[in-house]
Amino acid sequence: xxxxxxxxxxxxRRVRFFxxxxxxxxxxxxxxxxxxxxxxxxxxALNPACTVPVLELDxxxxxxxxxxxxxxxxDRHPTPTLMGDTAEHRAVIGxxxxxxxxxxxxxxxxxxxxxxPGLAGRALVGPxxxxxxxxxxxxxxxxxxxxxxxxxxxxxxxxxxxxxAFSIADITAFVTLDFARARLKLALPDEATALHAWFTxxxxxxxxxx
Numbered sequence: 655x656x657x658x659x660x661x662x663x664x665x666x667r668r669v670r671f672f673x674x675x676x677x678x679x680x681x682x683x684x685x686x687x688x689x690x691x692x693x694x695x696x697x698x699a700l701n702p703a704c705t706v707p708v709l710e711l712d713x714x715x716x717x718x719x720x721x722x723x724x725x726x727x728x729d730r731h732p733t734p735t736l737m738g739d740t741a742e743h744r745a746v747i748g749x750x751x752x753x754x755x756x757x758x759x760x761x762x763x764x765x766x767x768x769x770x771p772g773l774a775g776r777a778l779v780g781p782x783x784x785x786x787x788x789x790x791x792x793x794x795x796x797x798x799x800x801x802x803x804x805x806x807x808x809x810x811x812x813x814x815x816x817x818x819a820f821s822i823a824d825i826t827a828f829v830t831l832d833f834a835r836a837r838l839k840l841a842l843p844d845e846a847t848a849l850h851a852w853f854t855x856x857x858x859x860x861x862x863x864x
Contacts, residue, residue, distance in 0.1 A: 657680050660686070664833040665706065674864035703780055724736070738821070762834045768786045802843055
């Protein structure tokens with residue numbers, strides 16, 4: 655088994671964080687996105703969507719998409735659970751993780767991919783080219799601001815996003831906010847004290863350095 659990875663991309667980082675929290679050491683293969691290696695014929699044959707991460711199993715099966723890779727790893731290595739150990743917990747964690755992705759991660763991608771000069775013509779990941787739309791970049795920034803406000807409200811009442819236990823929802827949110835801070839220079843609001851406290855706690859976890 656091996657993980658096709660790119661060190662500075664946020665989606666592969668989400669999987670590495672998940673692996674680290676489970677104590678999994680899976681060999682990685684770097685797909686150099688800066689050199690457009692995701693479009694090379696060999697990688698395109700592995701994943702026609704031309705995205706990372708991809709978990710390649712020993713029998714050659716290729717699994718892409720972060721939630722699906724994590725679901726596979728959770729099923730193979732159920733402890734410590736990061737996706738819930740009862741039907742109710744799985745549903746609640748899945749709900750919050752989806753919110754973190756839809757409201758936060760996708761907003762960050764909207765802002766980044768529609769604004770950075772190096773991504774001109776690449777406003778969406780994948781095999782097709784799309785022009786940047788500056789208004790979408792502005793909307794992405796506003797969505798991220800709202801995301802942080804809403805998340806701060808949530809974290810006033812609970813220590814972690816999906817409840818009192820650390821979960822994949824925390825990974826998705828943390829990687830999103832750290833990526834927005836690095837690429838968009840978008841800091842956490844000073845008044846969002848609950849969000850700051852949560853971010854500091856998650857940053858101290860071993861997986862945050864993966």
